[in-house]
Amino acid sequence: MSQDFISRLYSNHKEKDPTPSPRLVCDAAIGLLGLLFPELSNVVYSDSKEFEKAYATVKNEFYIILSKTCEQSTEKVDAFYSELPKVYDLLLKDADAINSGDPAAIDRHEVIRTYPGFKAIAIYRLAHEFYKLDIPYLPRILTEDVHSKAGIDIHPGATIGEYFCIDHGTGIVIGETVEIGNHVKIYQGVTLGALSVDKKYAQTKRHPTIEDNVVIYAEATILGGETVIGDGSIIGGNVWITKSVAPNSTVYYKSDYHQVSSLIK
Secondary structure, rough: OHHHHHHHHHHHHHOOOOOOOHHHHHHHHHHHHHOHHHOOOOOOOOOOHHHHHHHHHHHHHHHHHHOOOOHHHHHHHHHHHHHHHHHHHHHHHHHHHHHHOOOOOOOHHHHHOOHHHHHHHHHHHHHHHHHHOOOOHHHHHHHHHHHHHHEEOOOOEEEEEEOEEEEEOOOOEEEEEEEOOOOOOEEEEEEOOOOOOOOOHHOOOOOEEOOOOOOOOOOOOEEEEOEEEOOOOOOOOOOOOOOOOOOOEOOOOOOHHHHHHHHHO
16 A cells, blocks of 8 residues: 555545444444433433433433534534433334334234334434524434345434334335324335435425325325325325325225236246
8 A cells, every 4th residue: 555545545544524424323323222222222220310320421421422523512512402301202203103003013012122114213312403593414324324234214304293013124215304293104115215315306395295094005006296195094005106096095006917817927
């Protein structure tokens, strides 16, 4: 390796922004989830004072991370923690939605402890609060880490309502300007994406709106910022949608069995 190349790499390190490493950011988030949910913690606390100390320690970790990431870090950490009770209640509702929506689930505790869909939603909800506070890098660091592990890609800018259920989850993509209502259930392979990836549309509503009580089955693709899936609709597997769907509709993919039969012969 030439000295010029080493010098070039070192120069990049000298000029890098001070944002802490992704590992440090993700570890802090995992520590916070462990405080919110004992199912995700390796620690047994002897009394409330020990728990309060652990809570303060994790909060201080976020103070340190944000102090190197953005201005007004103290105010933003305080704002984030002021929303934490609301986020916690949302996550309990999500766990209940997954538990009631999956016949294989034993109870809420199993969902929290083992389900990748719940983990992806939990990290998204934390990241979304940082996103709303205009904190750079951290939201995407968190959601991309869980994306790499669970195969579930939820942009932290997406807006998702109560009782959100992800079943199986692998291959799900939810874009930045997606709006999802309450009591929505999504299966594996679903894409809620944009019709165009042109940079000039970066500040526009590029992704669909999913209203309340919608079920979207595996491998469905729904695209476009003007596309609205109406309340109570059922979207079948493998469909491709770029136009709005009226409330209480059922949309499904219909195979041409005659053509398939002739091909087999």
